[in-house]
Structure formats: structure tokens, C-alpha cells
Amino acid sequence: MSAKRRIFLVAAEESGDRLGGALMAALRARCGDTLEMVGVGGRDMAAQGLVSLFPIEALSIMGLLSIPRKLPMILRRIRETTDAVLARPPDALVIIDSPDFTHRVARRVRAANPAIPIVDYVSPTVWAWRPGRARVMRRYVDHVLALLPFEPQAHRELGGPPCTYVGHPLIQQLDTLRPNALEQARRDASPPVLLVLPGSRRVEIRHHMQVFGETLARLRAEGVPFEAVLPTTAHLRDSVTAALADWPVQPRLVVDDAEKRAAFRAARAALAKSGTVTLELALAGVPMVTAYKGSAFEAWVARRMVRVPTVILANLVIGDSVVPEFLQEDCVPERLLPALRDVLGYTDARRRQVEAFARLDTIMSTGAQSPSERAAEIVLASLRSAAA
Template structure:
């Protein structure tokens, strides 16, 4: 019997991590009797999937950044489609990264309609651009969603949807806070603020200014506040450049991604660019102030066409339909506003404790039945038999 062949496609760090978890479970469920290939980053490479093309330069967000990277994206799409068609897998799993994976899906569908296409993590149609549900339904064979409330948006368009749960809520191991503090000379009574600038180069460019301004104010008000900066591997060079440029960042304990769980366990609170990491912080029960800025032209288009359909940007706030995590976005994203929101948490431990408890409760409901990567792998294998 021929081993099934599954091709995984991820274009940025969060998708790369999802792909790695999926690959592990596919191998375990089949006893290794499966062929895996794909396009991804270092996490998938650690699982033995050597990327068929580079994903450098694809970690982008927004129309303007997309236009700037158009040639690179167009080239990467062509390379990805060519690699998939040449490999002729039984199934392609397209992970997150809406713009890139949609173009790849369309290219593969046109070149070889016999290849099954599975989208893993759908576009956030509940928050913006609901028309994408119909677009996706016309392009792929199945959606594996990490959100329990996604399915009704796709049902009218006839797209089969399988809720697998959110692997992000399971991926981060329980950290050792006391050990982290001991390693880095942080006393038990000191207040630790974890700072995360973002996982995309564009985010680091936009968020560093207001973050630095806010942190400078906070350190002036609370000189003993200890800053900790876990840095994602793909953007380490960009973050390190900002650390070298700004004294308040240079004061921080800078750690690599492998210490993230321990850093979160040691944290009293966090200031983070909005994204997957905010959900990870919520899972660890870390009270967080989150922030985000789009490019001005992109933001103007969002406002002009009323594309933002939810009052919140953080998944935990959306799921709870409440502002558990303070959000400081766009025009409000200034050093003064960030400092004020963080300061309110620094000086109010009972509030931090209450937020921590609510965050753990909300993320527990988002987790689903657990073993999300395994459920995703089971769905992929079930699709192969249909």
C-alpha cells in the first residue's frame, strides 16, 4: 500500500509552529507510515520537513506592506505551487497566512484539481471581511478551525468545518518562574514586566517608538520595575537592533524563545504587541496590556470601509465579549497611554489577580477538548480516505 503524502505550507512563525505540531501527530498516528514534505521555517525543519522554498519576507500584514512585498510574494507563490504540483501529494494543508496560502491554493487548484486542499486556521471573518468565507469555500475542500465559533460563518457556503481546538493553548509548557528569577538575578519580591515588541519586522518598526516612550515613563515612576524581553528567533536581529538603540530596552533581561515559558511564569504582568503571544500570556494567566498599530493608509482603509466588525482585537476579549485585557490601538497607541494602562496594573495587585483568574477561565473554554494538533492530524487523515 502506498504511503499517503501530505504537503504542509506555512509562511510565518505561528504557522510554522502549528505545522510542526501537526507533523508530529501525523507521524505518530500513522506509525511513521506517511510521507511529509512542505514549506515552512525552523520548527518544521526540526520535524524533518526541509522547506521546498524560503519563507523569508512573507511575514507581512496589511495592504501597504503587502504591496511593498508584492514581487517577493508573487515569486514565493509560484515557487510553492511548482513544488506542490511536482510533488503531487494527496493533500496540501495550508496553514494560516491568509493572503499567501489563498494564492497558493488557487494556483494548485488550477494546475491539479485532484489534489485535496485543507485550510488550517481560517481568516477571522467574525472580526473583518466576512466575504472571505465564501472565497475560502470556493477554493479549498475543508477548513480546520481553532475557534469554536467559526463554523456558522462558513455553513451557508457549504464548506466542511472541523473544530480542532487551539494548539497555542497547549503548546506553551508550564514554566518555572522561581528558577527563571534565580538564573537572571531577579528577587522574589521584585515586579517583573514582560515586554514583547512583536513577531513581524513591520510590527517591531511601528511598536518600538510607543513602547520605548511608555517604558521610559514607567521606569521613571517605578525604578525597581524589572523588564524581561523574550525574543522570537525569526526577528531576533531586528529586536536586538532596537535594544542597542534604546537604553530602556538595554536594561531589560533579554532571553531567547526557549526561555519564554519560564519568563511568563516569572511575570507579574506584560506589555505585548497584539498577536498569538497574547493568547499564550493569557493561558499562563499573565495580566497583559496589548497594543497594535497598522500603517496609516491601511488603517484609513479599514475605517473608510468599516472593515473591523468587532470591538476587540484580542482573541481572549473576543471570546469573552469583554475587555479583560486592556487594548491600546492605533491613534491611542502612545507612550503616555501605554504607561497609564500598565501603571494601573503595577499598582493594583488585587486587579492583576482577578484578571489572571479570568484569563485562565477564558482560555480553558478556548482550548476545546485538548490535543488540538492530534485532532487536526486525525481530520487530515480522515480527509484522505474520503
Template sequence: MTQLVYIVAGEASGDVLGARLVARLREMRPGLGFAGIGGERLAEQGLQSLFPMRELALMGLLEVLPNIRSLARRMDETVADITARRPAALVTIDSPGFALRLAKRVKPMGIPVIHYVAPQVWAWRQGRVKEMAHRLDRILALLPFEPPFFEKAGIPVDFVGHPVLESGADRGDGARFRAAHGIRPQERVILVMPGSRRTEIRRLLPIFGEALRLLSARVPGLRPVVPLAGPVEEAVRTAAAGWTPGPILVRDLAEKHDAYAAASAGLIKSGTSSLEVALAGVPMVVGYRVNPITAEIVRRLVKVRYASIVNLLADAPVIPEFIQQDCRPDRLAAGLEALLSGGPEAAAQKAGFARVMSQLAPPGGGSPSEAAARAVLGAISA
């Protein structure tokens, strides 16, 4: 009988991780079947999503509350599907709000529950790790400092390395991008990445757009580039339509990496995207803002010094962070201007990026997705 692995991804980055994981699992064990929830990348691997992944792409307490009933219905639907299919393992990817609630309901069925991308409870709400120990059978961790934290609570952890290393973000062709979009030699490309959640787009794109307007008044010849993420593509197109200067919108993954290679600087939301841009060697400023009430709750609970993963791994402020009330157009513009000025800031960032990347390879060799697949197969065989 064909063994089934049930995959649940709740946002664009998890969709990419899931697709790579499925591809490696098929190589290692061709007879496996797959079902679950995902987006375009998992669909390319043949997974037919139970419902549109974009319905789970929410973040923040006040952002989730208006959708609580629909999320509860989708939770019930997912549990019913897992109950009917009885997979050999459930692999939830990131999106801990939905994933951990799902794990709680699935665990009593005796199905191994594997969570890919350790929830950042080491950063805030550390008490939740005890609760997680009753819901998860294994965690696949991306960061080298995570296993000891979760293992203290009795959760087996595999450090599988960070998938950014196999993203291809450092292999773009900047000259090809400039030629394709008619970018003149004196013009400078500014990479703009506001996130993959609808709430992030609504909050950050107006701020980022105004920062670019202010910067362009002081630094002529800017060409903003915004990569599009599937679930929020139309929202980004609408929000960026009135920008001055007008942005180049890119959807194709190879073209996005070409844009990285062409970029002089980046205006990036705090999160995994900053690590990808660091791999490409693009100096950046990081900005992030959530609902003020959500921010106050997080501020009281947060246990780490930095918001950016790059800065956390470096244990130093490699990238300037403009968070919440500091995420203002004038401050973001000033930060970008410093990177474009030819001063020491950009070179210092690139040196910091190299130190960070050296920490992210899986200890067992191979790629991060191969390491993750080995861990999943080990859980199925146990």
C-alpha cells in the first residue's frame, strides 16, 4: 500500500519549502504519495490543495480575529481529511498558529507529527515549548542554536540547515536583468520586499512607497523592483501602482534572482527574505510594523535583541532595523541613502553576511531539503 505524507503549508515561504521537500522525498522513496494544503510550488509537485493556501496567510492577533470562524472551519476540514486519509506522517511547515492547533488534534490519532521550521518561541512566549512537547513528535530546525532549546523540553530536533542555501538567490545575472528592463548604467536598482502576507502588504507597502519617493528626490535614477508572491500578487500590484518612481514587478523566480544581482540596496521586511537577500550580497535596511496592540503584546514578551534573522545569527546589528514606530518613510530613506553613498556601511554588511552564511549548512552534508527528507523518512520508518 502507498504511504501518504500529508503536507500543510500556510504561506509562500512554506510552500517553497514543501515543494523542495516533496521533490527530495520522491527521489529517495519514489512510491510515496502526498496530500494536504499548499500553493503554487506544491501544486507544481502534484499536490492538490484541500483549499486555497492564501486563507491561512494571516499574521498578528488583531489580523486573525476577524477571520477566526473561517479558520476554524478550515481546521475542521483539514482534520476530517487527515482522519479519512490516515497518512504515514503529518508535516506542518511554519505558520505555527494554524500548525500547532492542527497538531494538537492530530496527535491522538497516532500519526507522527513533524513540524518543519521551529516556532520562534525562543524569541518570545518561551513557556509554550512545554505545550509543544505534547503536540509534536519532531522538529526540523533551520537555525543552529535552536536544537538545544527544544531538546530541553523533550522534543527531538534535527538541524537540517537553512533552505536559503539552495534558493539560488546568489546565482542571478544582473546584466541580464538590466538589459531585459532597459535599465541604464547610471541607474540603481532598489530591491523592495514587503512580505507574503496580506496584512504585511497593507501595512508596509504604503510606507515603503513613500520612502522610495523621498529617496528618489535626493538620489536620482532609482529603479525599484518588487518581487511578487502568489497569494498577495494582486494586492502588491494595486498598492504599488501609484509609486514614484514606478516599480518593476517580477514574478518569475529566475528573474527575481537576476534582480538581486542587479540591486544596489534593498528595502526588506523583517523575516526570512532578509536572509535570502543577504545570501545574494545585497546591503539592506529592514522595516516592519504590525497592529499597535499586537506590537505591545510582543514587546512585553520578546526575549531577543534583534528582529532580523541575520542580526540574530551574527549577534550584532549587521543590518539597520526600523521596527514599529521607527518604521517611517524618512528613516528608511535615510538608511538606504547611507548604503548608496559609497561609505563603509555597505561593505560592513557584506562582511557580516559571509559570517552568517557559514553557520547555515546541514551538519550531515548535502542540501537542507535532503536533510529534511532524511528526517521525515526516519520518522515514517521508526
């Protein structure tokens, strides 16, 4: 690639920005200054030299009820992004996660300039709900880069675009998640460390803190020993601290990322809100009880649209519902308590999770390449095919 090529990247949330930053680093390692990268992103992509069209913080949305209020701003940013792509057509457009935003950009770009190759980094959850999206994506996405190993097969079955498993970024962090001998000794010692993970958004904190606090209080009242640790983020510290004020059991609050990783390595069990953290815990070998409580409207929508037997990411990747999940009306201390007691003790339920988690390294392997390197290879292949 002797002539300078141009890639336009679009990431609308922090998780996508992290993937985008790693992808940019991998692209730069292969191509050096023969590649120009522009677009929309956050701090990680800025660290790789991207000057974002606008700040992405306001685009972070959680919950169906949040969308109408922000819709005019979102639509304006979609138009701005599309116009920027079309004003100087790149050699490829890479959209990263956040399908409600990025796919609208991709559809508009494809309609206006079908010659621009479009790569989608992170498959939408077509395997969980709205499966018809997969077939529709063929009209405007040329290749999907999947984070989960079962997603290529899902796209084949649903008639989606070509899809390749490139790997989840968590598999690059195993050294920071797995305990050394000293940490394993702490994991086996008494009182056991119990991770409490109510969520990474303010709305999740509101929905889960009360029931999690009451569950821990009942566990302590039964005489079960444990040391509670609650990892959170700096921007949620005040919200979490306020919600902890009336907890009978006060966990140790952890904000620093290194301390969070240390807590994962020492933990014997976890009480966690469902989400990506369940895969993180599984890779760390930490048995868990999972829960989720959303608004009544979100629950109504989910019951009518979700088409998978489990919403727990760790279960989906393993292919077996080994992690117990308590959703909506089941997210109550009466249901959480006995399950949590089981994973803290040396029970069959705990052993079943540990044995299943041990299979993840093989299931999620990407061989000698990192996920970002695999992703970069496919993005560059789309450039080469466009130039042919």
C-alpha cells in the first residue's frame, strides 16, 4: 500500500471507543503513516491521533425510555457524521458497536455512495432479538467483525453479511484476571471475598442497589461469613456511596482499575448485574449469581422480543446455562440468597460453574493474533478489495 489510504471510523460510546483505539493501533503498526484515520470517537481513539468530529459523551444512552429525549441531538449527529463521510469519501468506513447510531450512518452512506466498503466491528445482538436485522444488514454492511465465537454461525443461519470471529478484548486481559498463588490462597481463605457488581450506569445503580443490599444483609444474618467488595467507576462513586448509606453490610468500595482487577483475582464469588461483566467473571474463574431489573416497559418489550434461553453472556458463550439468572420479578432477596449461598460454598452448583469456565480459553481462542490484529487484517482486506 504505497499511496496513502483513508479510513473513516465511527464509535459512539466508550466501549466502542476502546475497540476503536486498539484497532487504530493495530492498523498503524501494519501501515505506519501510509494510512490516514479520521472520524468520531473518544479518548482511546484520540490517543491514537483521531480528532473527533464532536464529543461522544452525550450519545451514551441506556434504556428505551431515554431515547426520545435525546432523539433530535442524535439525528443531528447522524447527519453530521454522514455528511463528513460523503464530503471526502474514504477507502473504507468502519462502524463500531452502538448500532442505533452507527447503522443509521452506514445506511445513509451506502445509499449515497455504494462504492465505499463498510465494516461493522461488533455484531448487533441479532441472535437474541430482532433476528430480521441480520438479513437487512446485507444491504449496507460488507463484513461483520464478531466479538463472540457463536456469532458467525448466527449470521449464516439468519442470512446476514459475511461475519468473522476476531475475538473479545477480554481475552487479552487474562493475566490481569487470573490469580497468582498468593491470590488463589486468598480466594480459598475465610472470610471469602464476595464481589458486588450492581452495574456501570446510574439507572442500573438505581434498579439494583436496594435488592443487592438487602440480599447481603440477609446473608450476614444467616451467619455466612464474607468480605464484600464493590468495584465501581469514578463518575459513579457519589451515586453508589449515596445508595450504600442505609446498607447494614458496608462493602469496601474500589474505584481504581488495578484494585478492581486485584479484587477479581481474590474473589470466591460474585453477585452481579447481567452484562459483559459476567464474561469477565467467568474468564477470571469466579462463580456468580446474576440479576437484572429494568423498567416495566423494558421488561414488557424484552418478553416479547428476546429469543434466547438465557441473557447471561457467559452462558451464551459456553453454550450451557450454568450461571443462575434472576430477572425482573425474580430479582428479589428471597431468590438471590440461596443461590449466593451456594456459590460461596463448595457445592455442586459452584463446581459446575468452575468446570464450565475452564472451557472458555479454548472456546474463545484467537490463536497467535490478538482481536485487534485480526480485526485490522480484515479492514485492510476491505481496502485492498476496493482498490482491485
